[in-house]
Amino acid sequence: MARTFDLTLNKLEIPLIQGGMGVGISLGSLAGAVMKEGGMGVISLAHPGYRDPDFMKDPFSANVKALKEEVNKARAISEGKGLLAINAMCAINRYDEYVQAAIDAGVDVIISGAGLPLSLPSLTKDRDLLVAPIVSSAKAAQLLLKSWDRHYNCTADFIVIEGPDAGGHLGFKPEELLEHSAKNVLDILEETKPVVREYEEKYNCIIPIYVAGGMNTKEKIQEAINKGAKGVQVATSFIPTIECDADIKFKEMFLNHDQQELTLIKSPVGYYGRAIANPLSKQLEKGRVAPTYCVNCIKPCDFKVTPFCITEALIQAAKGNTTDGLIFSGITIPTQTKLRYVKEVIHDLMGDIK
Known part of the structure; x- marks a missing residue:
């Protein structure tokens, strides 16, 4: 039709x-x-x-x-x-x-x-x-x-x-x-x-x-x-x-950054995503970052075993916490x-x- x-x-x-x-x-x-x-x-x-x-x-x-x-x-x-x-x-x-x-x-x-x-x-x-x-x-x-x-x-x-x-x-x-x-x-x-x-x-x-x-x-x-x-x-x-x-601090992460600072994160959604390397990504390379709360947001996620809470990480980033937040990015940063x-x-x- x-x-x-x-x-x-x-x-x-x-x-x-x-x-x-x-x-x-x-x-x-x-x-x-x-x-x-x-x-x-x-x-x-x-x-x-x-x-x-x-x-x-x-x-x-x-x-x-x-x-x-x-x-x-x-x-x-x-x-x-x-x-x-x-x-x-x-x-x-x-x-x-x-x-x-x-x-x-x-x-x-x-x-x-x-x-x-x-x-x-x-x-x-x-x-x-x-x-x-x-x-x-x-x-x-x-x-x-x-x-x-x-x-x-x-x-x-x-x-x-x-x-x-x-x-x-x-x-x-x-x-x-x-x-x-x-x-x-x-x-x-x-x-x-x-x-x-x-x-x-x-x-x-x-x-x-x-x-x-x-x-x-x-x-x-x-x-x-x-x-x-x-x-x-x-x-x-x-x-x-x-x-x-987004918060100004989030935006500033995309100023004066080169492509060598990108890493891959496996999301609780089940897909890999590219992100700017930061303390959170380095913690995840070593092991689990246990979530502090759950809002039941995505289907594949199990609060008890998920490697991290993507909602918590993305909210932190949007609010300008670039240490504990997840900062997704394409491969080419401006x-x-x-x-x-x-x-x-x-x-x-x-x-x-x-």
């Missing part, structure tokens, strides 16, 4: 998606600033309510309340431009309820990864929404699109391919990331195009592909588009910006020495690319 809704990617003035970064890194301020420049701003569904005084007592309610506030903030900042998305990890508990809350809050797009969102169309089908999975291989794209076709008679509105150079949770083995033996995101793009083409033909539509991971220069972005990508997803480049929602405005970053990345 082809889409008949009015909402399309044509509202984007530039082919740029701001990657979702939780906890508290990409909320309404950053998302709204990207939207104002004609891109797709993304609010992370990973604990947007972490600052709420009732968060520890009732994290779900705090998160839903904060989500609505951040959506309204982004809309106000954007002045009606761009598109607003949420990024939802498949691994979170109450996934369906969080996605429904985002729909109720009035977002335009649902982007979902950290696992395959096989059941997502059950929540979004026949809604005036754009829906996109995040994949890391042509095989994953085939599995996802085949499942949506078979079970829901629908397909994706677009796809995001996250390559091995991306930040956050990655769909690659640690040896691939450490030895750089994983395929380049543009290689994955080339393998994924014929998979997508099959469903484009079946549904008589275009399924744009956006690529993510290391897209930190105009030249890389242009190359990706020349090779068939509709556009790119960029996250790390937006951290050292004035509008980024070389800048001072904070910039989102508008400046987008100008450097996109130039006259349309």
